[in-house]
Amino acid sequence: MSDQPLPIRKIIHVDMDAFFASVEQRDHPDLRGKPVAVGGSSRRGVVAAASYEARVFGVRSAMPSVTAARRCPDLIFVKSRFDVYREVSGQIREIFSRYTDAIEPLSLDEAYLDVTEDKLGLGSAIRIAKAIRAAIQEETGLTASAGVSYNKFIAKLASDQNKPDGLCVILPDQGPNFVASLPVKRFHGVGPKTNEKMARLGIQTGADLRAKDVAWLSVHFGSWGEGLYRMARGIDDRPVRSSRVRKSLGAERTYSDDKWTEADLREALDGIVAIVWDRIAERQVRGRTVTLKVKFADFRQITRAQSLERAVADREEFSAIGHGLLGDVMPVENGVRLLGLTLGSLEQEGEKNSQDLPPAQRQASFAFE
Structure with a gap:
């Protein structure tokens, strides 16, 4: 093995702008330019995404819908359409694949791309980022922001720098100072x-963090101390992983009206089974552990799980195990406000990452500019 350092990676972080809300505004022209929240408007609803017009009023994802409506009286709630969001995400993923095989999705609306290997010979990581953003807008009608840099940490910070519909490039010699200039809450x-x-310890910015040595950081932040030390110096050696295997995949639903009867609960569970199995099939994973989550009206929560010695065979078996676990908690003494089902102990074949590329493919010499 050579002791020569590997060449600097070229990493792009692409983040769609207010993805769910933007899809709704694209498909419903009457919503354009208006404050929109994707999610339920009931007292138990939660905002899944907010348009930029809504964000001006402080509306954010994961905010209770009642709080969002209070902050923005003219807020328009629309029901989520995850089948549409997944379809558009697939279009975007296909665009990514034209430019690189090293794609690490983080969610439906963002991903890391390693473009060190210049697949189309464009000659520049910046040109690749511009081409990707242009293709997304032309083919989906949506805008994306991108950060281009030499590692994942800084590329992700950069993609948020000029949102929405922005591009930010941080060159290798600019990385440490860029990190130093940012508030640590952005990390x-x-x-x-x-x-x-951190504020109590006098750390407000990356520069404040960089002033602390690794021993001091370890005393105050434990095992994360070394990570913070590297982060403050713009150092991140993590590769872009082309296939990120999650430990589990699941879904849960909170209901506006508590469910009491076995018939209602089993019907609700069937809907969750369908959602989860679609995600399992999409990601081509398999797992051995099925976990049921039940939250009651009084907010008491229980879980029940069953593990097999082999992978769950199919949707029917997944459903049967889930229903078996539900049967174990029936009848319920309190109404059920939330049900969730998860497949865990996931496995996936053929995982690759950008460090696995042959040396010839890693010796790309094209510039960021």
């Missing part, structure tokens, strides 16, 4: 509680 993994802790 992946720094949630509200961690951000509050």
